Amino acid sequence: MVSVGEQAGALPEVLQALSSHYENNLRLKKDFLSQITWPAIQLFAAIMVLGLLIFILGIINESTGSRMDILGWGLSGTSGALKWFAGWGGGLLLAWFSYRLIRTSLRGKQLVHQTLLRIPVIGGCMRSFAIARFSWAFHLTQSAGMPIDDSLDASLSATGNGRFEAATPRMLDDIMAGETLSDTLHRSDLFPEEFINIVEVAETSGTVPEALNRLSPQFEEDARRSLKTLATLAGWLVWLIVAGFIVYVIFKIAFWYINLISMGAQDPEKLFDMLE
Numbered sequence: 001m002v003s004v005g006e007q008a009g010a011l012p013e014v015l016q017a018l019s020s021h022y023e024n025n026l027r028l029k030k031d032f033l034s035q036i037t038w039p040a041i042q043l044f045a046a047i048m049v050l051g052l053l054i055f056i057l058g059i060i061n062e063s064t065g066s067r068m069d070i071l072g073w074g075l076s077g078t079s080g081a082l083k084w085f086a087g088w089g090g091g092l093l094l095a096w097f098s099y100r101l102i103r104t105s106l107r108g109k110q111l112v113h114q115t116l117l118r119i120p121v122i123g124g125c126m127r128s129f130a131i132a133r134f135s136w137a138f139h140l141t142q143s144a145g146m147p148i149d150d151s152l153d154a155s156l157s158a159t160g161n162g163r164f165e166a167a168t169p170r171m172l173d174d175i176m177a178g179e180t181l182s183d184t185l186h187r188s189d190l191f192p193e194e195f196i197n198i199v200e201v202a203e204t205s206g207t208v209p210e211a212l213n214r215l216s217p218q219f220e221e222d223a224r225r226s227l228k229t230l231a232t233l234a235g236w237l238v239w240l241i242v243a244g245f246i247v248y249v250i251f252k253i254a255f256w257y258i259n260l261i262s263m264g265a266q267d268p269e270k271l272f273d274m275l276e
Helices: 002-008 011-064 077-103 106-116 122-143 148-158 162-166 168-176 181-188 193-205 208-266 268-275
Strands: none
Touching: 002 011, 011 077, 011 122, 011 208, 106 122, 106 162, 122 148, 122 162, 122 208, 148 162, 148 168, 148 181, 162 168, 168 181, 181 193, 193 208
C-alpha cells in the first residue's frame, strides 16, 4: 500500500488510511481479549485446583497405604499432577504450533478458513471482516490509479483470509477475460448478494471505489458486533468447561463416598481390603 501511495503521489492519504485501519484492528483485538480474560483465568484456576487435588490425593494414599482413585483418571501424587499439567501444557503448545504452521501455508489457511466460514457467528464475523478490508483496500488502490488486476490482487490479499486469497487466480482470470467486477465477485461465491448488487449499480455510474469506501465501515461494524457476540460465546464456553470440571469432580467424590458407605454396610472386610 505504501508503494502504491508513492507511485500515485498519494502517500499521505494512504498512510492516514493505514493508520485508521491498524488502530481499528488494535482496538478490536483489545476488546476481544478483555471479553475472554476472566473466563480464561477461571479455566486456569480450575486446572490448578484439579492438579492440586491430584497431588493431595497422592499424599493421602501414601500416608494411609491405600490405592484410592477418586477421580478415576489413574492420576495420583506428584507424578499424576505433573502428567495433568503436562497434558494441558502440551495441548496448548500443540494448538499454538498448529496455528503458526497453518498461518505460513496458504493451503492450510484456505482449509481452516473455509471450514470456519461455515460456522454460524464465527463465519459471519470472518466474512464481514474480510469484505470490509477488501472494500477498504480496493478503494485505496483504485483511488491511487492502480490497474484493476493488481488492485483486485492486493485487495484480496488485504483480507487476510485464506479462502479469499485462494480465490485470487480464478477471479483475476475472470477480470482479464473481460468479466465485470460484479460478475467476478458473484462467481467467487464469497460476497453477499446485497454487496454485489451495490457494486453492479456503482459500475454503471463509475463510482465503484467510492461505493466500496462507504460499504467498508458498515461491514466492519457488522464484524465488530459479531466479534462481540463471539467473545461472549467463547466466555460462556470456557465457563461451561470450568463448571463441567467442578460438577464432574463433585459427583465423582460424592459417588465414591456413597459407594464406600454402601460397601461398608454390605461387606466391611471388602471395604478394608480396598482401602489397603
